[in-house]
Amino acid sequence: MSAIMAIMLVFIIVGMGKRFTTFSNPLFIAWYFGQSSSMLSSSKLQTNEMMGGCPHCLSILAVKPLELSGDDLCPNCGEKLVSDEVVSKFSGEEE
Numbered sequence: 001m002s003a004i005m006a007i008m009l010v011f012i013i014v015g016m017g018k019r020f021t022t023f024s025n026p027l028f029i030a031w032y033f034g035q036s037s038s039m040l041s042s043s044k045l046q047t048n049e050m051m052g053g054c055p056h057c058l059s060i061l062a063v064k065p066l067e068l069s070g071d072d073l074c075p076n077c078g079e080k081l082v083s084d085e086v087v088s089k090f091s092g093e094e095e
């Protein structure tokens with residue numbers, strides 16, 4: 001039994017090592033610390049845009065979080081990206 005335990009331990013250590021090497025990927029590190037927009041030159045996102053998901057059809061969209069309003073609709077399914085509850089809640093706090 002001890003031999004099996006030793007083999008399992010080796011596999012666990014190797015698995016942890018593989019997981020750790022993921023952090024040595026500069027692109028992954030940039031993504032992890034939220035700087036991927038400057039790293040990904042192939043990205044079509046503008047500077048004030050970020051990737052977001054439609055809450056209704058789960059399609060990936062480029063949204064401008066600073067300009068997002070309750071009138072913004074999903075180009076894929078036509079549903080509102082921000083629910084009326086959230087809009088009324090935040091507009092109420094501003095007054």
Ligand SMILES: [Zn+2]
Pocket residue numbers: 054055056057058059074075076077078079
């Ligand atoms: Zn949608």
